[in-house]
Amino acid sequence: MESKFLFGLILFGLISCKEQVGEYVCKPCDLPCDELNFNESGICPHCKMDLIKKSALIPEKELIVNEIKIQDGSGEFLIDGGLQEGKQIVIHYYKPRNLKSESPVLMVLPGAGRDGDEYRNAWIGNAEKYNILVLSPEYPERYYPGFWSYNLAGMITAVEINDERTAMASFKIVKNPNEWIFNDFDRIFNLTKNKLNLKTDTYDLFGHSAGGQILHRLAIFKSDNKANRILSSNSGWYTIPTDIEDFPYGLKNSYKSGKDLDFSKNLVLFLGEKDDANETRGDLRSSAEVDKQGLHRLERGAYFYNESKKIASKLHSEFNWKLEIISNIGHDFREMSKAAADYLYNVEK
Numbered sequence: 001m002e003s004k005f006l007f008g009l010i011l012f013g014l015i016s017c018k019e020q021v022g023e024y025v026c027k028p029c030d031l032p033c034d035e036l037n038f039n040e041s042g043i044c045p046h047c048k049m050d051l052i053k054k055s056a057l058i059p060e061k062e063l064i065v066n067e068i069k070i071q072d073g074s075g076e077f078l079i080d081g082g083l084q085e086g087k088q089i090v091i092h093y094y095k096p097r098n099l100k101s102e103s104p105v106l107m108v109l110p111g112a113g114r115d116g117d118e119y120r121n122a123w124i125g126n127a128e129k130y131n132i133l134v135l136s137p138e139y140p141e142r143y144y145p146g147f148w149s150y151n152l153a154g155m156i157t158a159v160e161i162n163d164e165r166t167a168m169a170s171f172k173i174v175k176n177p178n179e180w181i182f183n184d185f186d187r188i189f190n191l192t193k194n195k196l197n198l199k200t201d202t203y204d205l206f207g208h209s210a211g212g213q214i215l216h217r218l219a220i221f222k223s224d225n226k227a228n229r230i231l232s233s234n235s236g237w238y239t240i241p242t243d244i245e246d247f248p249y250g251l252k253n254s255y256k257s258g259k260d261l262d263f264s265k266n267l268v269l270f271l272g273e274k275d276d277a278n279e280t281r282g283d284l285r286s287s288a289e290v291d292k293q294g295l296h297r298l299e300r301g302a303y304f305y306n307e308s309k310k311i312a313s314k315l316h317s318e319f320n321w322k323l324e325i326i327s328n329i330g331h332d333f334r335e336m337s338k339a340a341a342d343y344l345y346n347v348e349k
Helices: 002-018 116-121 124-130 146-150 182-196 210-221 297-314 333-345
Strands: 024-026 051-053 073-080 088-095 105-109 133-138 156-161 168-173 203-208 227-233 266-272 322-326
Touching: 051 073, 073 116, 073 182, 088 116, 088 182, 105 116, 105 182, 105 210, 116 133, 124 133, 124 333, 133 182, 146 156, 146 210, 182 203, 182 210, 203 210, 203 333, 210 227, 210 266, 227 333, 266 297, 266 333, 297 322, 322 333
Parallel strands: 105 133, 105 203, 203 227, 227 266, 266 322
Antiparallel strands: 024 051, 073 088, 088 133, 156 168
16 A cells, blocks of 8 residues: 555656656656656655756757757867777767856866766866866767776776776887877867857866876876866876886887986875775776875875976976875765865855
């Protein structure tokens, strides 16, 4: 009897919601609420997912490559892979209601899940608060397979592994920098800037976990970019800028030499205080090579920063890299995103 009563309540709720005609929906979840419309943003009362604008639900297959349409709120557009022929990149964006031509632009690189929509969503509140245009590139696994195509920015190929958590058995280094994904970030910025007639000449970068790995390597291997501030957050392991260690753990046998490094870029190692030995979230790579850097992310990030500072000092190079440890946060991209927003855009802090 009780189950029938509860079923009746749920059915009544679904019927009542269906009568609403609004512009908000939940993401497809294969439940009856997929067909519902809501008048306001919030949480779906049935599947508990965030409600988003209908306009943000354009299936990827309906997106046209290089047709860039950006409206207020959340959405996506699709671009080609540049010199990576036949590949495509989905750009998840959030455009605040009061965006100005001089408003800041932030590019957010997701972790190993490559869930650009979720990382974009984590910035929506602060995008409105600080009036930031947020762009989050998603590199689909089918076009960019394996951690070497994403975390390592496509700098290696023909990878053979016994276990992703231990060592790569063999690989080839891609020595043509034009084939690395580092080149996409300025390109995405330029395409968006031109589309919206923005006046800003630079953009900021935030990447967490795998995204953080990409960004510290960007500062090493492509320092001539348009990024202003680069926040590399909670990376699993690092390429140390030394000629002693073999690439990708160091620079030996890569096209870059330690004496050619530019440490003047505004790279920030943005680390969670609790992303330590007690943290269980995320997959942490372990091997003889990376364990030299430490046994957890906080330790490895500090090691990378300190070793880089020593190397820059020996080279008598300008060193603008910073280390910021964020209290009471572990391997949590949402909380680190909030901290990053205040760090970058709260002028009253």
